[in-house]
Amino acid sequence: MTTRIPADVDRPDRLVGPFTARQLAILAALVAMMYLAWTATRSVIPAPVFIAFAIPLGTAVAVTALTTRHGLSGDKLLLAAIRHRTRPRHLVSAPEGIGKVPRWLTASATGKHPDPRPLSSDAVTLPETVTPGGDGIGVIDLGAEGLAMIAAAGTVNLALHTPEEQDSLVAQLGRWLHSLSQPVQILLRSTRLDLTGHINGLRTAAEAMSPELATAATDHADHLAGMARDELLLRRQVLLVWRETLDLPTGAGASLTGPSSTAIASWLLGGRRRARRQLSDAARRAAESRLQRRISEATDLLAPLGITVTALDHDQATSILTSATHPGSLVPDTADTDDHHRDDVVHIGEAETFKNWAFSRRVRTTGGRGTAGFAPESLTIGARHLEVGAGWVATLAITGFPREVGPAWLAPLLSHPGRLDVAVHIEPVDAVTAATRLRKQLARLESSRNTDFGHGRLADQQVEVAVEDATDLSSRIARGQGRLFRTGVYVTVHADSEAELADEAAAVRALAASLLIDTCPLTYRATQGWTATLPLGMDPVRVRRTFDTDALAAAFPFNSPQLPAIDPVANRPAGVLLGRDAAGGLMFWDRFAPEVHNHNAIVLGVSGSGKSYLLKAELLRSLHRGIENIVIDPEDEYRRLSDAVGGTYVHLGAKGVRLNPFDLEIHIHPDGHRAAPADAFTRRKLFAHTVIAVILGQQTPTQRALLDTALTAAYSSVGITDDPATWGNPAPTMSILREQLLALDSPVGADIAAALAPYTGTGAFAGLIDGPTTTVPDGGLVVLSLRELPEELKTIGTLLALDVTARRVANPATRRPRQVTVDEAWLLMRQPIGAEFLLKAAKSFRKSWAGLTVATQDCADVLSTDIGKAIVANSATQILLRQASQAIDEVAGAFKLSDGERTMLLTAGRGVGLLSTGTHRAAFATLASAVENALITSDPNEIAATDAGVDENDYVALSNNVIDDADAHKVSPAEPADDGPDGEDVYIDLRDAA
Numbered sequence: 001m002t003t004r005i006p007a008d009v010d011r012p013d014r015l016v017g018p019f020t021a022r023q024l025a026i027l028a029a030l031v032a033m034m035y036l037a038w039t040a041t042r043s044v045i046p047a048p049v050f051i052a053f054a055i056p057l058g059t060a061v062a063v064t065a066l067t068t069r070h071g072l073s074g075d076k077l078l079l080a081a082i083r084h085r086t087r088p089r090h091l092v093s094a095p096e097g098i099g100k101v102p103r104w105l106t107a108s109a110t111g112k113h114p115d116p117r118p119l120s121s122d123a124v125t126l127p128e129t130v131t132p133g134g135d136g137i138g139v140i141d142l143g144a145e146g147l148a149m150i151a152a153a154g155t156v157n158l159a160l161h162t163p164e165e166q167d168s169l170v171a172q173l174g175r176w177l178h179s180l181s182q183p184v185q186i187l188l189r190s191t192r193l194d195l196t197g198h199i200n201g202l203r204t205a206a207e208a209m210s211p212e213l214a215t216a217a218t219d220h221a222d223h224l225a226g227m228a229r230d231e232l233l234l235r236r237q238v239l240l241v242w243r244e245t246l247d248l249p250t251g252a253g254a255s256l257t258g259p260s261s262t263a264i265a266s267w268l269l270g271g272r273r274r275a276r277r278q279l280s281d282a283a284r285r286a287a288e289s290r291l292q293r294r295i296s297e298a299t300d301l302l303a304p305l306g307i308t309v310t311a312l313d314h315d316q317a318t319s320i321l322t323s324a325t326h327p328g329s330l331v332p333d334t335a336d337t338d339d340h341h342r343d344d345v346v347h348i349g350e351a352e353t354f355k356n357w358a359f360s361r362r363v364r365t366t367g368g369r370g371t372a373g374f375a376p377e378s379l380t381i382g383a384r385h386l387e388v389g390a391g392w393v394a395t396l397a398i399t400g401f402p403r404e405v406g407p408a409w410l411a412p413l414l415s416h417p418g419r420l421d422v423a424v425h426i427e428p429v430d431a432v433t434a435a436t437r438l439r440k441q442l443a444r445l446e447s448s449r450n451t452d453f454g455h456g457r458l459a460d461q462q463v464e465v466a467v468e469d470a471t472d473l474s475s476r477i478a479r480g481q482g483r484l485f486r487t488g489v490y491v492t493v494h495a496d497s498e499a500e501l502a503d504e505a506a507a508v509r510a511l512a513a514s515l516l517i518d519t520c521p522l523t524y525r526a527t528q529g530w531t532a533t534l535p536l537g538m539d540p541v542r543v544r545r546t547f548d549t550d551a552l553a554a555a556f557p558f559n560s561p562q563l564p565a566i567d568p569v570a571n572r573p574a575g576v577l578l579g580r581d582a583a584g585g586l587m588f589w590d591r592f593a594p595e596v597h598n599h600n601a602i603v604l605g606v607s608g609s610g611k612s613y614l615l616k617a618e619l620l621r622s623l624h625r626g627i628e629n630i631v632i633d634p635e636d637e638y639r640r641l642s643d644a645v646g647g648t649y650v651h652l653g654a655k656g657v658r659l660n661p662f663d664l665e666i667h668i669h670p671d672g673h674r675a676a677p678a679d680a681f682t683r684r685k686l687f688a689h690t691v692i693a694v695i696l697g698q699q700t701p702t703q704r705a706l707l708d709t710a711l712t713a714a715y716s717s718v719g720i721t722d723d724p725a726t727w728g729n730p731a732p733t734m735s736i737l738r739e740q741l742l743a744l745d746s747p748v749g750a751d752i753a754a755a756l757a758p759y760t761g762t763g764a765f766a767g768l769i770d771g772p773t774t775t776v777p778d779g780g781l782v783v784l785s786l787r788e789l790p791e792e793l794k795t796i797g798t799l800l801a802l803d804v805t806a807r808r809v810a811n812p813a814t815r816r817p818r819q820v821t822v823d824e825a826w827l828l829m830r831q832p833i834g835a836e837f838l839l840k841a842a843k844s845f846r847k848s849w850a851g852l853t854v855a856t857q858d859c860a861d862v863l864s865t866d867i868g869k870a871i872v873a874n875s876a877t878q879i880l881l882r883q884a885s886q887a888i889d890e891v892a893g894a895f896k897l898s899d900g901e902r903t904m905l906l907t908a909g910r911g912v913g914l915l916s917t918g919t920h921r922a923a924f925a926t927l928a929s930a931v932e933n934a935l936i937t938s939d940p941n942e943i944a945a946t947d948a949g950v951d952e953n954d955y956v957a958l959s960n961n962v963i964d965d966a967d968a969h970k971v972s973p974a975e976p977a978d979d980g981p982d983g984e985d986v987y988i989d990l991r992d993a994a
Contacts, residue, residue, distance in 0.1 A: 001167050002404045003554040006469040006546060026065040026075065030058060070523040080524035081383075089381040124527050125538060126325060127374050130318045133288045137295070138317030140536070146245035147284065148537045149291040150317050151298065153186075153238040154308040154920060155560035158408045159582070162899040166407040169305055174553035176301040177426070178483055182294065185241040185537045186424040186557045188414055190494075191323065191571045193233040193586060195224050198573055202624055209624075212646040213780070216935065217624040223929035224577070233585055234419060235571055236560055239320070240309065242294045243537030244287035246280070306920070307558050323571070324421075324534050325374045327391035327494055384521045385501055386530055391494060392501040395529025396508065397543040398489040400518025410489075410555040412515055415583055418504050419494040423533040424557055427486040427544070431477055434484040438474045473548055482549040490541065491519070492533040563587055563915060563922035576621035578614070578915065579927040587924045589915065591851050591877055592627070592817050596917075598876045599819070599851025600842050604859045604891065605881025610911035611855045612637050614879070614926050615821055616936035618853075619781075620645070628818040629781050630805050632798075634827040636787035637938055644935050647781030650804075652768065652797045653788035659800045660773045661691045662731040664720070665807050675812075681722060685711050687803060688737075691769075694795050694833070696755050706749050710740040734770040735760040768793055769800070777804055786827075795831050802837040809841075809850045818850040826858040835867045842874040860887040863894045880905055881913040 034054055041050065064074035072080065125145060133139035133149070140148040158166050202221035206214040227233065292311075299309040312320060380387035385394040402409070414422060429437070476482045493508055495501035505521070512519045522529035528540040561582030567574065575590025591599045605611045616638065619629050623645065631638050642649045651657055665680045677683065688711055693699060699707070714732040715721070717740065738760050741753040759765045768789075777784070784804065789797040809818055820841065828834035841852045854862075854871055862868035872878070872894060883891050883905045892902050901914060904923065908914075911926035928936065937943060 001163070002406055003170075003550050004404050004469075005401045005551045006473060006548055007466040022073075023065050027062060030061050030065075034058060070520045072523075077523065084381070084383065084524040087381075091379040091381075092377065124379065125531055125536070125540070126534075127321055127536065130314055130321065132314040134292055135311070136313045137292060137311045138314040139288055139291075140317060140321070142243070142536060142538070145536075145538060146243055147287045147291065148241055148243040148535075149288075149295060150312045150320060150535050151240045151295050152310045152312060152316075153240050153298075153302065153558060154306070154564045155236075155238055155558050155562070156306055156556075157561050157582070157922060158411070158556060158559045159561060160898060160900045160904055160914075160921065160923065162903075163407075165898050165900065170407050170550075170553050170556055172305050173302075173556060173558070174549045176298065177428075177485070177549050177553055179297065179301060180426065180428045180485075182242065182244075182290075183425065183427040183537070184294070184298075185239075185243075185535070185539075186426065187239040187241060187533065187535050188420075188422040188424075188557055189237050189239065189324070189535075190234045190419045190421065191237070192419070193228075193235045194572045195228045195233070196572075199225050199228070205624060205626065210646045212644060213623055216620060216645055216931065219929055219931040220577075220621060220624060223932075227586070232417065232419065234417075234583075235565065235585065236414070236562055236583070237565070238558055238560070239535050240295075240298060241535050241537040242291050244291055246283045246287055302558075305558070308564075308920075320535055321374050325376050325388075327388050327393060379527075381527055384523050384526055385498070386526045387498075388530070390496075392496065392498055393492050393494055393526075393530055394501055394505050395490055395492045395522050395526060395533060396505065396512075396519040397522055397529065397541060398491070398512070398517055399520050399543060399545075400516075401545065402516035405551070405554055407554055408556040408559045409515070410557060411559050412511060413491065413508070413517075414557070414559065415561070416508060416511060417584065418507065420508065421492040421494070421533040422557070423488075423490045423492075423539075424555070425488040425490075425532065425539040425544075426552065429484040429486060429546075431483065434473075434477050438470050438477070438484075441470055476548070485547045485549070485552050486544045487547045487552060488532070488539050488541065488544045490522075490529060490532045490543075492530060561922065563589070563917070563924075564920055576618055576625065577927065578618065579911070579924045582923045586927075587915070587922065589877065589917070591819075592849075596876050598846045598874060599817075599849075600845065600871075600875040601851065601853045601877035601879065602872055602875040603853065603855040603879045603881070604862070604883070605857060605913065606859075606884045607857045608910065609857075609881035609908070610913070610926055611857065611881060612823060612938050613911060613928075613936055614881070614913070615823060615853065615855055616641055617926060617928050617932060619819070619821060620932060620936065622819055623780055626780075626816070628816055629821065630777075630808060630818065631781070631783045631821045631823070632801055632805065632828065633783050633785045634787060634824045636785050637823060638783045639785065640943070641935050642781055642783045645781060646779070647783060648777050648779045649783045649785065650775050650777055650801075651785050651788060652801060653786075653790065653793065655767065656774055658768060658771050658774045659804065660731055660733060660771065661769055661800060661803070662688055662714070662733065662737075663773055664727050664731060665810075666727065678724075680724075680727060681715070681720070684731075685715075690833075691796065691799060692752075692756075694799060695759060696752065702748055703752060706741070706744060706746060707752060710737055710744060710749065710752075713740040713743070730772065733760075733772070734766070765790070765793055768797060777808065782808070795833065798828060798831060798834050802834065806837070806841070809845060809848045815849060818848070819853060820845065820850060821853040821855070823855050825854045825856040826861055829856075829862065829865075829868065835865070839867045839870055842871045859883065860890050863890050869894065876917065878916040879913050880916070882906070882908040882910070 038050055038054075064078055067074040069077055125142065127140045127148075128143050129141040130138050131141065137149055140150070142148055156169060158169065161169065199221045202217050202224075206217040206221070209217060295309065295311050302309055376388045378387070378389055385392060410422070410424075413420070473482070473484065477484065491508060491512075493501060493504045495504050509519050522541060525541060532539050532541050562585060563581065565574075573586065573588035574593060575588045578587045578589050581587045590596070591601060603611050603615065619631070620641065623629060631642075633639075639649055641647070652659070662684060664684050665677060666675075685708070689704070689707065692707055696703070714737045717736060718732050719729045720726050720731070734756060738753045738756045741749040741756070757763055760770045763770070784801040786794070786797055786801060805820055809820065822828055822838065825838065829838065838852065838854060842854075845852050852871075852875075854875070856862055863872070878895065880891065880895065880897075885906060888902055888906055891897065891905070895916065897905070901921070905914060909925075913924060913926075915922050915924055933942070
């Protein structure tokens with residue numbers, strides 16, 4: 001649905017011909033001055049001489065008054081130029097005075113004018129302090145401009161919604177706009193994604209890894225470094241900024257909004273200074289309260305759109321303001337100093353500072369609270385641009401808009417590949433004022449139209465359109481169907497050099513022109529333009545246009561294809577790289593972040609959609625972070641990766657690979673002592689009952705009783721009793737249990753022993769479970785393969801694999817983050833034991849700092865069972881890849897997909913999917929380097945090509961080494977809080993056990 005943007009109903013009215021009232025006043029003043037000058041000088045200056053001087057002067061003044069350029073009339077532009085030329089244009093932040101300036105700085109930062117002046121508030125309005133307010137929200141003190149608060153807003157990807165859904169979202173945004181009573185600034189910032197820390201962390205962690213894994217980690221770091229070098233990787237964020245002015249008393253008769261009666265009484269009694277302080281504090285508290293109320297209203301009204309609003313605390317607000325006011329670094333990586341200037345530089349670690357010339361940001365303390373000034377290190381003011389530190393910025397104002405627009409008509413500007421800051425200043429106009437203005441403006445427009453008609457001139461189409469829109473707006477406002485807003489839209493372009501800035505600004509203007517949007521540079525107002533796009537809620541430019549609710553809502557500035565970051569202010573990625581997002585950036589996701597309520601993930605997609613490829617890529621990159629991975633692999637797809645990075649591969653069903661189901665849960669701590677849960681003996685006997693139940697099927701009470709007696713006797717025969725001191729003895733085997741059953745001298749016991757015969761001694765199935773455990777899974781990557789298990793042992797083998805996994809996850813001796821991946825989970829969920837394990841794991845793994853990853857291609861089978869739905873509900877991370885048309889309805893219903901998201905999943909290519917993290921969703925495509933692709937691909941053609949062309953010097957050799965379990969490369973997120981005594985196990989120290 002298209003929306004009409006109203007014409008400029010506030011356009012100046014023409015009184016006489018093409019002249020407005022202001023232009024007539026200037027011309028009249030010019031004529032009067034000329035007449036007075038002629039009257040005063042005609043006795044001494046001949047008429048021809050006076051005319052010779054008057055005509056050029058009058059022409060210049062008339063042209064200045066009648067022309068409009070760069071959004072200003074000629075006279076205003078002239079005044080701005082005079083102010084620009086008469087004020088200092090090369091400023092530095094030097095609170096301790098300016099001394100000798102290094103030569104490299106005067107050459108690069110100040111150009112031809114090595115005479116920097118101290119940066120003051122007269123040049124640019126910047127925050128003075130940020131202090132904690134109510135609920136910890138950061139309160140920005142703007143001095144005479146009042147107070148401000150910032151909130152980070154989530155985004156919605158309108159491209160994933162159908163036209164009908166887009167119209168619904170726009171209408172819901174209109175409801176929030178309709179509720180506004182005070183101005184608000186919506187700021188859409190583009191900041192560089194800083195991969196430096198991530199890359200350095202990978203390379204540092206590689207030093208503590210096994211050689212195989214270190215090679216993969218270093219390759220991943222090189223891959224990220226290459227992308228950071230060759231591409232402009234951006235992270236976009238949306239900020240909401242509210243500002244409140246403080247009306248402080250200036251005299252005895254001054255008034256203040258909301259002063260207390262006590263303060264007024266003190267003022268009247270003569271305690272003016274004390275009363276003024278009380279009034280100031282009261283005004284500040286009232287302003288903070290109003291700002292918090294606006295944030296709460298925005299939070300409630302934007303929530304139905306899926307947009308979360310998070311108020312920034314003191315540290316976050318400080319970080320945002322510092323980043324905004326320091327777009328570049330003043331000190332270059334290598335300072336251009338020679339021997340003559342070398343004494344000016346003092347090296348402190350990796351930083352450089354100067355003895356006699358300070359350029360770092362100011363820091364001061366007020367009332368015992370640390371507060372930072374935010375002045376940039378240097379500021380060079382040009383006619384159309386600024387050099388802020390080492391960065392260059394130029395601001396454009398949007399002065400013209402298309403007649404009709406669709407939903408998110410501002411989106412092409414917001415998704416521009418360059419670094420832009422787009423500020424939308426919204427000032428609501430109350431209904432009474434709007435009606436009065438429209439009525440007066442309509443009368444003026446009608447007068448202009450009648451004047452043209454009376455003089456026989458053709459109708460001015462712009463006036464005709466303005467009359468039509470003013471009439472429509474008046475009727476809608478009278479009926480309460482909309483509101484008016486004075487709106488200013490500004491775009492600040494960032495670049496690293498003046499030439500690059502010119503090219504970027506030209507590209508932005510060309511893009512805007514293609515959208516029928518008119519832009520103009522803010523000539524001689526570069527500082528005001530930059531200030532308008534800082535998160536301060538101020539608009540010193542005041543290039544405004546009247547919008548109604550529908551037109552403003554249709555801009556939908558909350559539209560973004562990127563996934564909002566967990567930290568609303570961080571520009572450094574956290575977690576692992578999943579791939580590229582729809583905006584061409586990089587998508588990182590951290591399942592172990594404290595803000596994520598559990599670490600589980602579910603991946604659904606048809607065969608060939610790229611599930612295993614994505615899982616292996618995430619697994620490999622999580623290993624780099626020190627996250628331990630356990631994989632239950634039904635299809636033997638992870639062996640290549642495991643061998644390449646030195647993982648432990650347990651091939652259940654292979655000769656000599658045996659897991660004893662009677663092993664007690666004993667944990668060996670790093671210092672060598674052993675511990676076990678207080679109920680370890682009871683747990684193991686119960687698990688043995690489960691194993692026997694799988695072999696025998698349904699049992700009678702008599703059989704269970706005899707089996708329990710035999711189990712106790714089997715453990716006693718090897719010296720294991722209820723005494724924890726005996727739990728370190730070797731566990732019994734299935735053959736010992738069979739002997740104890742026969743020793744009971746009971747027909748029932750003999751029957752059970754006969755049923756166990758194939759699983760003992762030389763029986764056909766004895767190789768897997770009869771005898772001491774031969775393989776102890778250990779290391780950073782453990783893969784339990786089930787593919788080669790005979791069909792008769794599938795259930796038992798699965799049960800043993802799950803038991804090994806659960807015991808390893810619950811081991812408190814090596815507490816660390818873990819991921820348990822179950823690929824092709826439908827094979828496991830066919831068995832009741834496997835399905836119950838997955839459900840239990842999904843609900844309880846968080847307590848053990850572990851996350852379950854379930855991947856399957858049979859989406860309908862998973863979503864049609866209660867266990868499958870419970871697993872989905874307990875997965876904070878949900879990834880949907882390409883879906884089959886037969887299952888899309890059920891998938892869409894379970895995940896509340898929009899029609900646009902349904903269409904996207906039906907047509908997605910291999911590796912393209914949708915990441916859902918609660919209220920946020922974003923499309924992405926899996927990304928891997930060439931080396932990573934060789935390790936994780938499942939394509940037989942690629943595997944064959946890699947094996948055929950393998951080079952010992954270029955490819956990681958296969959080995960059975962175990963990944964180093966070093967603390968140096970563990971991840972940093974804090975361990976989850978304990979759930980209380982009911983959710984904890986009690987462990988017994990077995991240090992002195994036999």
